[in-house]
Amino acid sequence: MALINLLFFPGFTFLFMCALFFEWLDRRIIARFQERVGPPWFQPLADFIKLLAKEDIVPSGAHAKAAALLPMFSLTAVLTAGLYVPVGNVVTASFEGDLIVVLFLLSLPALGYFLAGWTSVGVYSLIGGHRSLLQYFSYEVPFLMAVASPAILSGSWRIASIAAYQSQTTWGALMQPLGFILAIIGLIGKLKRDPLDIPKAKSEVVAGSLTDFSGRKIALWHLSIYIQTVVGIFLLVNLFLGGSSHQSLFVALPIFGLKALGILILLSMISVLYARLRIDQLANLGWRVLAPLALIQLLVTIWSGG
Amino acid sequence: MRCLESIAYLFPRIWRTLARGPQTVAYPLSPIDLPAGYRGRVHIRAELCRGCGLCVRDCPAFGLELEREDRETFRLIYHPDRCAYCGQCEESCNFGAIYLDNDFVHGTFNREALIEVLVDRKRTNK
Amino acid sequence: MNRITVPIGPQHPLLKEPMAFQLTVEGESVIESTLRLGYVHRGIERLCQERTYVQNIHLVERVCGICSHVHTTTYCQGVEALLGLEVPLRGLYLRTLLCELERIHSHLLWLGVLARNIGFDTIFMYAWRDREIVLDIMEDLSGGRVSHAVNVIGGVRIDLTEEHRDTILSQLDLLDKQVAHLLGIVEHERSLKARTQNIGHLSLEDVRRYCVVGPVARASGLNVDLRRDRPPPPYDRLTFTVPVHEDGDVWARTWVRMRETVESVRLCRQILTLLPDGPVAARARRRVPAGEVISRSEAPRGEVIYYIRSDGSDIPARVKIRTPTLTSLITLPTQLEGVNMADVSVVLAGVDLCIACADR
Numbered sequence: 121m122a123l124i125n126l127l128f129f130p131g132f133t134f135l136f137m138c139a140l141f142f143e144w145l146d147r148r149i150i151a152r153f154q155e156r157v158g159p160p161w162f163q164p165l166a167d168f169i170k171l172l173a174k175e176d177i178v179p180s181g182a183h184a185k186a187a188a189l190l191p192m193f194s195l196t197a198v199l200t201a202g203l204y205v206p207v208g209n210v211v212t213a214s215f216e217g218d219l220i221v222v223l224f225l226l227s228l229p230a231l232g233y234f235l236a237g238w239t240s241v242g243v244y245s246l247i248g249g250h251r252s253l254l255q256y257f258s259y260e261v262p263f264l265m266a267v268a269s270p271a272i273l274s275g276s277w278r279i280a281s282i283a284a285y286q287s288q289t290t291w292g293a294l295m296q297p298l299g300f301i302l303a304i305i306g307l308i309g310k311l312k313r314d315p316l317d318i319p320k321a322k323s324e325v326v327a328g329s330l331t332d333f334s335g336r337k338i339a340l341w342h343l344s345i346y347i348q349t350v351v352g353i354f355l356l357v358n359l360f361l362g363g364s365s366h367q368s369l370f371v372a373l374p375i376f377g378l379k380a381l382g383i384l385i386l387l388s389m390i391s392v393l394y395a396r397l398r399i400d401q402l403a404n405l406g407w408r409v410l411a412p413l414a415l416i417q418l419l420v421t422i423w424s425g426g
Numbered sequence: 427m428r429c430l431e432s433i434a435y436l437f438p439r440i441w442r443t444l445a446r447g448p449q450t451v452a453y454p455l456s457p458i459d460l461p462a463g464y465r466g467r468v469h470i471r472a473e474l475c476r477g478c479g480l481c482v483r484d485c486p487a488f489g490l491e492l493e494r495e496d497r498e499t500f501r502l503i504y505h506p507d508r509c510a511y512c513g514q515c516e517e518s519c520n521f522g523a524i525y526l527d528n529d530f531v532h533g534t535f536n537r538e539a540l541i542e543v544l545v546d547r548k549r550t551n552k
Numbered sequence: 553m554n555r556i557t558v559p560i561g562p563q564h565p566l567l568k569e570p571m572a573f574q575l576t577v578e579g580e581s582v583i584e585s586t587l588r589l590g591y592v593h594r595g596i597e598r599l600c601q602e603r604t605y606v607q608n609i610h611l612v613e614r615v616c617g618i619c620s621h622v623h624t625t626t627y628c629q630g631v632e633a634l635l636g637l638e639v640p641l642r643g644l645y646l647r648t649l650l651c652e653l654e655r656i657h658s659h660l661l662w663l664g665v666l667a668r669n670i671g672f673d674t675i676f677m678y679a680w681r682d683r684e685i686v687l688d689i690m691e692d693l694s695g696g697r698v699s700h701a702v703n704v705i706g707g708v709r710i711d712l713t714e715e716h717r718d719t720i721l722s723q724l725d726l727l728d729k730q731v732a733h734l735l736g737i738v739e740h741e742r743s744l745k746a747r748t749q750n751i752g753h754l755s756l757e758d759v760r761r762y763c764v765v766g767p768v769a770r771a772s773g774l775n776v777d778l779r780r781d782r783p784p785p786p787y788d789r790l791t792f793t794v795p796v797h798e799d800g801d802v803w804a805r806t807w808v809r810m811r812e813t814v815e816s817v818r819l820c821r822q823i824l825t826l827l828p829d830g831p832v833a834a835r836a837r838r839r840v841p842a843g844e845v846i847s848r849s850e851a852p853r854g855e856v857i858y859y860i861r862s863d864g865s866d867i868p869a870r871v872k873i874r875t876p877t878l879t880s881l882i883t884l885p886t887q888l889e890g891v892n893m894a895d896v897s898v899v900l901a902g903v904d905l906c907i908a909c910a911d912r
């Protein structure tokens with residue numbers, strides 16, 4: 121049973137399917153907002169397979185071992201994180217404090233991304249790596265503080281109990297709208313989506329840290345980023361939208377899916393609405409606006425809840 | 427209010443575009459409409475051609491070639507791989523023999539396969 | 553802080569055409585930049601001396617991939633002056649109609665490129681969607697989306713029917729609405745302003761010193777426009793304003809270009825309503841009398857200059873082309889000094905480079 125959970129639902133296969141589906145949906149929604157047709161449903165899978173089949177090149181001078189290990193490292197981190205995030209009413213593994221583990225695991229790809237830039241030879245990768253680190257410091261603090269609020273409110277650091285607490289009272293997003301907005305911004309920064317795709321801005325640094333990757337490795341990188349998207353969205357659904365803890369799986373899952381879809385549409389919409397920020401603008405935003413707001417939110421939560 | 431407008435200026439607008447539906451077409455699957463006057467491949471009304479060579483003289487890309495023996499024996503050869511689809515030949519021809527049509531998809535791996543003999547006129551012995 | 557050298561180009565996602573930059577970057581700010589050109593040099597000026605005047609129309613059309621029509625217009629204008637040929641008014645109006653349509657097309661395309669460079673894909677898509685309206689009009693008129701092949705020496709090749717004119721007018725109505733929408737975005741959207749204001753600044757002195765022309769000059773407060781200052785017919789019978797801005801940054805250039813687009817739509821409408829009857833072209837001789845001429849016109853990017861010398865045969869002795877991009881290219885090192893690495897793309901987009909024009 122545990123093996124099935126691990127490999128199929130809600131484990132690797134499910135996350136993989138979700139990643140592809142979300143990628144397609146994301147691209148499709150953005151396309152529709154921009155009055156385009158958008159890619160057909162099999163496009164992400166086709167891209168993935170095509171990349172797998174492509175020649176794998178490591179430029180001379182780059183660290184070959186690191187280049188091979190880092191994408192797997194990121195993928196493993198996000199997959200493990202996915203294990204601890206309840207999907208619907210299915211909880212694969214859970215213990216008091218798993219929220220912290222998930223947050224840690226979700227921020228590991230940022231490290232991987234930076235190291236990928238650091239160990240390759242191109243200047244674009246180098247700049248991309250630096251930028252990703254700078255960006256990390258700007259969004260991570262507000263994100264962590266925003267995510268901590270629902271935990272404090274429900275008095276538990278276990279994701280499943282936070283969701284359960286919210287399904288008994290009201291949604292976290294209604295009680296702490298500010299925290300929800302901050303968490304969404306943080307998530308965008310984490311996923312390096314538009315408009316915070318600064319480390320991989322195409323017109324500035326080509327593809328950031330991933331410029332020198334090709335073939336299988338870039339496929340794994342993309343997969344890990346999309347699985348990170350899925351896990352991040354699931355996490356926010358649990359923390360701010362009350363998860364879905366209905367008795368029957370067949371009711372719980374669609375509800376959960378709808379909530380996740382809502383967040384995905386929100387993310388797509390934000391990426392349609394804004395131009396990319398510059399790194400100093402992001403740092404300003406992060407430290408002058410987001411961090412104080414998050415702090416206030418946290419203090420209010422502690423004061424009112426404690 | 428003004429601040430909100432500048433922050434979310436596009437917000438109402440993207441929903442309006444959503445209602446309009448996509449403006450692009452998935453090209454090879456769905457057809458595109460070309461206007462009647464589109465300049466595509468060169469065609470000929472062979473019976474009108476007199477082999478005067480005006481089109482060959484004015485073609486900027488050497489896309490046309492005239493092999494001529496005498497007034498009534500000549501071949502007009504078209505090289506689409508050199509053609510710039512400029513329509514100068516149509517403009518230059520005084521007899522309305524040569525014209526551009528709107529088919530434009532003719533890809534091939536073999537350049538030679540594109541070459542077309544437009545007119546192949548032999549002296550008719552009366 | 554250690555310095556690194558960042559190559560941009562000849563192939564880079566930010567560049568639509570090949571050219572090369574070597575940026576010396578300290579941290580995230582650019583210390584020094586050097587420019588290398590010539591990747592798309594095709595020897596067009598020399599080739600012009602090998603072709604007849606008629607063939608050259610199609611050759612100079614390929615100098616630029618965006619403002620192709622204005623090149624042939626300037627060229628034909630010059631040759632007509634040498635021939636002493638009077639072009640029928642209807643022909644001139646139709647020529648100008650395409651010039652203005654091309655200006656709209658070029659500016660909308662440019663807005664898309666700028667938006668793409670600042671990571672604002674929505675504007676990119678919207679601008680190019682609206683550009684499609686213009687392209688449809690032009691395709692319908694001339695049979696080509698970008699290479700129109702409309703000009704002949706002595707006039708134009710195309711003509712308009714009454715109902716065709718009405719369709720174009722209704723398409724222009726739609727375009728008007730969309731361009732107003734885009735102008736609204738440029739004027740109000742905050743993240744776009746944040747990325748374009750106070751970047752790539754060029755002062756009025758710099759503009760004078762480098763002889764910058766076109767929208768870049770007008771965005772720095774230099775009020776020049778050949779269409780108004782030396783109006784070739786039929787501009788002298790049309791009314792339009794020339795937008796000028798004082799700021800001299802990328803945002804000002806965006807604003808100037810979008811305002812110009814609005815004006816161009818207005819001009820198109822005027823041309824279509826005023827369109828006189830008559831023939832569209834005069835017959836031209838093939839041999840051009842000896843002499844030399846300078847022909848100028850206002851392209852979307854500024855003033856294009858053609859120098860043509862004839863020795864009396866049907867092949868020009870010399871054709872020299874000065875494109876507006878050349879003047880803005882030399883300002884780039886000034887503009888790039890001290891900007892953030894992330895803003896390089898904005899600066900480069902801001903001057904609306906056409907490398908193919910500059911290299912020829």
Ligand code: SF4
Binds near residue numbers: 484508509512
């Ligand atoms: S269309 Fe132009 S390039 Fe092609 S054959 Fe005719 S004259 Fe030559």
Ligand code: SF4
Binds near residue numbers: 518519522
């Ligand atoms: S197509 Fe026309 S111009 Fe060309 S050779 Fe025939 S008659 Fe002459």
